[in-house]
Amino acid sequence: MQRGLGRWSGTLLTDRYGGYDSVIDPRIHPDRLSAGCVAHARRKFDELARDGTSPIGDEAIRRYARIYAVEAELKDMSEGERRAQRQELAKPLWNKLKTWLALERRLVADGGGAAGAIDYTLGHWSPLTQYLEDGAVAIDNNHLERQIKPWAMGRRAWLFAGSELAGQRTAIVMSLVQSARLNGHDPWAYLRDVLQRLPTQRSSQLEDLLPHRWQPASDAAP
Template sequence: KPAHQISPVALEAVKRIDAIFDIEREINGLDADARLAARQNLSLPLVNGLHDWLQEERAKLSRHNKVAKAINYMFEKRGRWQAFTAFLEDGRICLTNNAAERALRGVALGRKSWLFAGSERGGERAAAMYTLIVTAKMNDIDPQAWLADVLARLPDMPVSRIHELLPWNWKALSLPQAA
C-alpha cells in the first residue's frame, strides 16, 4: 500500500514485533536453556510492552476500525495471547510455525494430485505412505533407501522385531553385512 494508506498503529506494531524477531534471529542455534534465558531477559520486556501498548491503542480506536479488529482478534478469544507468548516459557518453542509450514508444503503442492487417489482406500494408503516418508525425512534418513531396505527385510522379519524397522530405530545395512 502507499505510505499514506498504512495505519501508523499497524506500522508501529510491526516494528515492535520485528524487534522480537531480531532477538530470535540472534539466539537461533543456542540450546533451549540459553534461548529461554535470553527470551526472559530480552524478549519478555518487549512482549509486555507490546501487550500494554496494543491495549492502549485499542482503547483509542473505533470498534469498526480494521486495526482495532486485528487487535481484538489477538485479545478477545481466550488463549490467543497465551499461545503467542508460549515461547517465553519454553526455550524449545519456536516463535514461528515456519518449520510446520515447510513440512506441509508438499501436501499443499500435491493437493490436486490427492484428488486422484482413486478411492477412499487409495487416499488412506497415500496418506500412510506420505506419513512414512515424512517421518523418515524428520529422522534424517533417505526415504527411498529406508523404504527399499524395509521392504527387502520385511518378509523375513519376525513380528516381534518390526519396531526395529521404524525410521527412528532403523539402521541401514552396512556393506559388509549386505555382502
C-alpha cells in the same frame, strides 16, 4: 516432549487450528501445554501493512521484528540459556506489545481487519508467549510449514485418491517420506529397505523401521 504408546506429554506448537483443541484440552490432558505460532499472529498485521489499510500494521510489524531479532541471537544457545535470555530480553517486548495492542484496540471499530489482527494476538496471548517458558519450544512453526509445503501445493491435484482409505494411505506414505528426510535419510532408500524387510520383520520390532530409529539393513545389528 515425552512419548509413549498412544500417549504423549509436553508442548504442542500449532497454528491455533481448532482440530488440535481436543488433544491439548487441559481438562483432559493436564500434562500437555499449548504453544501458538507467532508467525501466524504476525502475518495478520503483515496483511494490514501490505494493504495499507491501517498504520497499526506497520507498527506491529516493527514490534514483532524486535522480538524476532532477539530470537535470532539465541539460536545457538542451550535450552536453559535460551529460556533465560527470552525471559530477560523478549518478555519485556511482549509486555509492551500487549499494552500497546490493548490501547489500539479501543480506537478501532469492531469487524475490521485491524480489530481482527489485534483480537487474534490478544485472544491467543498465553499460547503465543508459551515459548518464553521453554527453551526447547520454537517461536513459530515455519520450519514445519516449509516441510509440508509440497503437499499443500499439490493437494488440489490429489483430490481424487480413489477412496477415503486410499487417501489415508497416501497421507501415511507422505508422512514417512518427510520424516525420513528430517532424519537425514534418502526417502527412496528408506522405503525400499523397509518394504523389503517388512514381510520378515517381527511384530515386536516394527518400531525399528520408523524413520527416527531406522538403520539400513547392512548397518543393522544381527
